[in-house]
Amino acid sequence: MTAKVVLLDSGGANLGSVQAAFARLGVEAPVTANVAAIRAATHVVLPGVGAAAVTMARLHENGLNLILPTLAQPLLGICVGMQVMYEYSEEGDTCCLGLLPGNIRRLPGGEGARVPHMGWNRLRPITSHPLLNGLDDAWMYFVHGYAASVGGQTLASCEHGEPFTAVVGSGRRFGVQFHPERSGAAGAHLLKNFLALR
Amino acid sequence: MLSRRIIPCLDVRDGQVVKGVGFRDHVVIGGIVELALRYRDEGADELVFYDITASPEGRSVDRAWVQSISDQIDIPFCVAGGIRSVVEARSVLNAGADKISVNSPALERPALIAELAEAFGEQCVVVGIDSLRDADGEWRVRQYTGDPGKTRSLACRTLDWVEEVQALGAGEIVLNCMAADGVRSGYDIEQLLAVRKVCRVPLVASGGAGKREHFAEVFRNADVDAALAASIFHSGELPIPVLKNYLREQAIEVRDVA
Numbered sequence: 001m002t003a004k005v006v007l008l009d010s011g012g013a014n015l016g017s018v019q020a021a022f023a024r025l026g027v028e029a030p031v032t033a034n035v036a037a038i039r040a041a042t043h044v045v046l047p048g049v050g051a052a053a054v055t056m057a058r059l060h061e062n063g064l065n066l067i068l069p070t071l072a073q074p075l076l077g078i079c080v081g082m083q084v085m086y087e088y089s090e091e092g093d094t095c096c097l098g099l100l101p102g103n104i105r106r107l108p109g110g111e112g113a114r115v116p117h118m119g120w121n122r123l124r125p126i127t128s129h130p131l132l133n134g135l136d137d138a139w140m141y142f143v144h145g146y147a148a149s150v151g152g153q154t155l156a157s158c159e160h161g162e163p164f165t166a167v168v169g170s171g172r173r174f175g176v177q178f179h180p181e182r183s184g185a186a187g188a189h190l191l192k193n194f195l196a197l198r
Numbered sequence: 199m200l201s202r203r204i205i206p207c208l209d210v211r212d213g214q215v216v217k218g219v220g221f222r223d224h225v226v227i228g229g230i231v232e233l234a235l236r237y238r239d240e241g242a243d244e245l246v247f248y249d250i251t252a253s254p255e256g257r258s259v260d261r262a263w264v265q266s267i268s269d270q271i272d273i274p275f276c277v278a279g280g281i282r283s284v285v286e287a288r289s290v291l292n293a294g295a296d297k298i299s300v301n302s303p304a305l306e307r308p309a310l311i312a313e314l315a316e317a318f319g320e321q322c323v324v325v326g327i328d329s330l331r332d333a334d335g336e337w338r339v340r341q342y343t344g345d346p347g348k349t350r351s352l353a354c355r356t357l358d359w360v361e362e363v364q365a366l367g368a369g370e371i372v373l374n375c376m377a378a379d380g381v382r383s384g385y386d387i388e389q390l391l392a393v394r395k396v397c398r399v400p401l402v403a404s405g406g407a408g409k410r411e412h413f414a415e416v417f418r419n420a421d422v423d424a425a426l427a428a429s430i431f432h433s434g435e436l437p438i439p440v441l442k443n444y445l446r447e448q449a450i451e452v453r454d455v456a
Contacts, residue, residue, distance in 0.1 A: 013291035013318060020269045020294065049291070050319045080319075109398070113200070114423065116321040116369050118400045120201045120243055120453040139201070139453045141274055143296065143321045145369070160200055182274040182296060184238070 003195040005029040006041040008068075010081055011058035012049040014181065018078065021181035021191060033062035043195060044071055047181075048080030052104065052146070053092030055080050068097055074172045074197045075099075079144060082168065082175025091146045099173050100153060104146045113161030116145040121178075123156040123166050131174060131193050132156055132167065138186040140166070140178035147177060172197070201453045202417050202445070203243040203424035204438055205402065206431045208233055209250045210279070213263060216250070217429050224250075227432045230263050231270060237431070238273050240438040243453055245271070246299070246372070246426060248326075249279025251345065256280070261293040268294020276324055282310065284317045291318060299372060301326035305341050305352065308366060315367025320399075325368040329356040329389065330376045337389055340376060356389075360396050371397055372426065375405040382408025382430070390420035402426050410441050414448045 022029035089104035109115040147164035158166035180187035216224040278299035328340040337356035342348040375386035400423040407427035
């Protein structure tokens with residue numbers, strides 16, 4: 001079965017970049033908020049750039065906040081798209097989707113660990129998972145000021161001042177704090193792994 | 199651990215990449231997408247595109263090339279040049295840029311930084327600062343440096359401006375040390391270190407790279423997060439894989455070259 005991917009319209013500025021990343025894999029990934037199109041997809045992606053509150057406002061506006069909890073196919077949240085899958089974000093005191101347990105907090109920073117965390121950092125796998133096949137210690141591109149602590153659903157962590165969740169997975173709900181669409185060959189590899197999930 | 203970033207800077211003028219010396223006398227280096235792809239393949243960590251004549255000419259960046267870079271490039275890139283409003287920034291970001299950098303327009307109207315941070319998050323908002331030491335020993339900010347005829351010196355002290363842009367929501371600062379730019383005798387460590395002490399967000403060094411040792415020096419002695427350079431990369435004199443291997447030998451963490 002070929003993958004049929006949709007990008008949920010989260011209003012994030014990286015929608016085009018994520019679409020281009022799938023196009024480079026030979027996969028068309030239309031941006032949509034249409035329920036029928038979403039239901040027909042084999043894989044759903046929730047991109048996100050910007051602030052959690054702005055993203056949640058958009059999801060309320062187009063009704064995706066009600067659709068997202070009902071999805072049965074593999075779902076991948078990217079950056080803020082991942083963050084809004086949690087229950088709550090400190091950024092703008094935002095109530096989120098609650099698809100994953102836990103909250104998003106401001107990165108504390110520290111000696112030599114400036115916030116926002118911006119640049120290439122390594123994944124530290126915590127459990128083996130098909131999403132991370134071939135990606136042990138891979139370099140990925142991060143740009144964020146908020147993050148989820150490491151928890152029971154963390155598949156891979158990353159370290160910046162303190163460890164945080166870089167890849168999360170619960171059932172068929174996944175999230176990555178980095179930007180696979182901007183993480184070179186490693187990022188493309190992760191998207192391929194996601195498309196191989198059923 | 200977060201790696202130190204190597205960032206080739208591509209100055210764009212009339213749809214082509216150019217390079218000048220001391221911000222003057224620009225010569226054409228090549229096509230935008232072709233150079234972007236070359237640097238991506240060589241292991242650049244990020245790219246910066248400056249539309250150097252946009253601000254002096256009072257116009258914003260041309261989106262067509264932003265879109266074509268985004269379609270073909272899978273590493274992050276930042277676009278700068280005459281972005282004066284949230285609306286203009288949104289169109290550049292929607293065309294695929296990961297970050298936008300503001301310089302002269304932020305000096306004209308500092309509230310722009312806060313508006314951009316609010317709309318897109320601080321991680322998207324880079325503030326570029328062109329700085330030069332005056333006769334009294336103070337570093338002060340320069341404006342409209344893309345056009346020597348229009349370049350203005352301001353009363354604003356560089357260190358004060360660094361504090362102010364952070365308070366407004368800048369997510370990263372690029373410090374262009376103008377006296378060092380194009381001279382290739384090394385980054386301005388003294389100035390970068392002074393800025394580093396008041397800069398809590400990522401700091402990018404710009405201006406002065408002439409050999410690989412200069413990169414090790416700026417990471418080690420000024421503790422910058424990234425080093426930006428143009429001519430040393432454009433000329434092919436220092437291939438990025440060679441630079442990264444050298445930095446790794448110096449125990450400076452850099453992303454492996456694929």
